[in-house]
Amino acid sequence: MSGIDIETIKNSLDAQLGEISSFQGLEECRVKYLGRKGLLAQLTSSIPTLPAEQRPVFGQQVNALKNKIESALATIEASLVGKAGTASAGPTAVIRSGVDIGLPAVAQGVGHLHPITQVMDEICCLFGRMGFRIVEGPEVETEYNNFTGLNIPLEHPSRDAFDTFYIKNAPKLLLRSHTSPVQVRAMKQAKPPLAVVVPGRVYRPDAVDASHSFMFHQVEGFMVDRGIRLSDLKGVLEFFAKGIFGQEINMRFRPHFFPFTEPSAEVDISCKICKGKGCSVCGRKGWLEILGSGMIHPNVLRNVGYDPDIYTGFAFGMGVERIAMLKYGIDDIRLFYENDMRFLAQF
């Protein structure tokens, strides 16, 4: 029989437990009593040395003591955690598992997708769910596809909205000023029904400032079939706008003019910042313009060889930067092209 007995342990226990004031003390106490070579383990290992008739009773006593110590330690631990706040859960884990979990994680750094790409993918994905297919087109375009085919006369003030970069020594070639020329390309290549979205880069000779860039991104979309209506355009764009800005937003369609649609509409959403009350972001209007749209002009349909008496369709186009700026609260368009890691890492 070893020199320890259950009564001595019991007697000194309360005093010992009362002295615990730190996680370290707690752990030391746990090791002393409950560790692999602790006092209780020693008691247990002494069982075979006892007379057979004493063993069950002694075993039960040891177990009862063990339970008592465990629950006392748990109570003390809880109070220590409570004192130190939740952060101290860490050090306990350290001690128990043998690792300092406060050290940096071992993890391969993963890169970041540019916010413009993320927003553009999100837009395309929303339309994809409604059956739209992604088509892309070249950035260097013909004057015909960029203007004439879209019912924009060469010498008309409606072209003022589309200042354009031209390519030297390449007559009639330009950098597309919108993604709409892909409408002409896609419709010439296929017959209705057609539902297409076109993401891509576009270019306009604008002086650069916080809200203008000479290169930016658009997503164009259009659908052509028998019996496509303005009400369908409203439905599709509502699904889109609520998908990207949240179900709680309101939207409105305002008559507007675009040479390639008739009727035409601009689409506004209620300002997320002031909830429609009017603030500096929305110019005190309570509404934010997000895109232009309309029913494809019969002349455009005719230009691609569709019979406007049989087919109708709608089209819309939006600036990705504008949507990303509204969505993420970015106030300077130049941030997108500076590619500062501190910017990219936030997305």
Added chain:
Amino acid sequence: MKFTYSWLKDFVGVHIAPGRLADILTMAGLEVGSITPVGNDFVFEVEITSNRPDWLSVVGIAREVAALTDKKIKVPVTARAAYRIAPGASAKQFRIRIESKKDCPVYTARIIRDVHVGPSPAWLKERLEAIGCRSINNIVDATNYIMFAWGQPLHAFDLDKLNSDTIVVRRARPGEKLVLIDGQQKSLTGEVLVIADTSAPVAVAGIMGGKGTEVDERTQHVLLEAAVFNPVVVRLGKRVLGLQSDSAYRFERGVDIAGTEYASFLAVELIREVAGGKNTVSVRSPLLEAKAKRIRVSLAAVHALTGAKDISAGHVKRILSSLGFGVKAHTKGSFLVEVPSFRPDVNLEADLIEEVARIFGYENIPTTLPPIIPQPDVIGPHELVVQLKNTLLSLGLDEVITHSLIPRDILEGFDPGSAQAPEIMNPLSKEQEVLRPTLLPSLIRCVGRNLNQKQEYVAVFEIANIFCNAGPSLKEELFLGVALCGRRSLWLGEGAVQDTPGFLHVKGILQIVCERLGIKLQECAFVCTAAPDIIEAHIGRLRVGVMTRIRREILERFDIKNKDVFALEIDLAKLFSLARLGKKFVPWPVYPEILRDISLVLKEEIPVAQVKETIRKLAGNFLEATEITDYYKGKQIETGFKGLTVSCRYRSSERTLTDAEINALHAEVLRGLTDALGARIR
């Protein structure tokens, strides 16, 4: 365009709060940008779309307001005879000669004698100044007032400063010059339409008057011009001369030919009121009687295009009539609509449907969803690019988006360089001189900027089109560019190690990109070019990519000092053409492998590829693969030599190999390496 609330009330009895009126106009397509209180009045600023020249007048906006608020427009009724100028009238006293009816469909001139030029009365001054038009004198102000109210630009000449009793409307002749009322002298060209007397131009038609014939305080007699000029000619003229004016703004959008004589008449009335005088002579060029446009519109088409079944025949009739269209019932459910001359934008049934929908209210059109058109599931370049971007992100690269237009000089030292870069005809700045034929300069610029922002390690990629001159045309191709620079600290749990990227890091990216497309790196041949900093990657006959260590002198231009940038550029069209996207399961081998490691020391200049190739030849068919598991140079190895550990995996697909036979085979390999490469086995 600006107008005041009180001015609008001259034309329509509207009693709505200005804010509410602004909402109504905005929702009808006449977007009100701002309302500013001025005294007891309000100034509205509206954005006029380029298809609606009729809205560039207070009366035009009043017409819209009347239609939207169910009011009648208040226009003074004037007998036609009072303002029409009989053809040939006064032809003996004054003549108009028009070179081309196309350039100038109508020209009217009225002579007003004995005017008293002076300041305008307060009401006139206030109205003009409220909308941002500077008051000049009573004559000029009267012409401007009528223009803003009615949309017809007018011009007053000092009659005594004209050298003849003939007005000529013609194209300018080469070499002719004109000093304008703003003092600028302009050289004229054949593209410019001018108003001239018999000797020289006196005004640029529809754009700006000349200094020499302007009305001033000494003017006694006035020639009042009211005409219509070709929109395209005015547009070209103002561009050639670099001019802009309220008059040109209206002419290039289209001025209502039917209103010209009336506006001229009203201007005379106003001049007489504010400056006295007497209209003695009135002449006009012969009018071409324009046929009114008639368009059929059916209720069925209105429903089909809008989806709004609530629109009734009554709506169609009422709305179009209120906007000034002549509406007659045609067949059952359709109307024949006569388009007023002030609506050049309405030419098709769809245009009429827009008018109906606009006034009916877009907000009253229902919201529906079209049937979904199932699309064939095609994996195109777009889908591959999405996949590729995800792969690159997982390798720790950040995506960047840089401009496709670049300054020419940042291409120096790159291939392709500025000779291949398509040039922009009309750049606004140096930043837009050329389209980039390579992504690398933009990526290096991005690296440089980030290093300047104290980043230690920059690893970026961009996927974008590049552009190259190709004879008379132009090539546009999708490329991937990658740039790595700096030192990365890798935390490994027991501490951190520093990793500086090099060619092998770039190779690793290429390898994983290829693997994801079903292309094995073993298919890739690396070709060193004459330039020591460039390694080309060829697959089959295609040069798919180039790995580069950017030269230090180039990096200095990007403000990168004492650091290397390693870059990779891949032609994605070529790479994607090699992709094997269909996946097929391959069962793993049935029989066990036998592994044997070789540690050898050999001359530094013997390439690893040659070692592997030698082993392959010596080992024969049982060699399944070799893998380099260690490589070292340095203290333990003598100079000019390197240490290499190659792990050889032997296997047969038909039986279990025995240790004995592999030991024999492997011994052959070791001997062969010693003999062929002079390698020392360790």
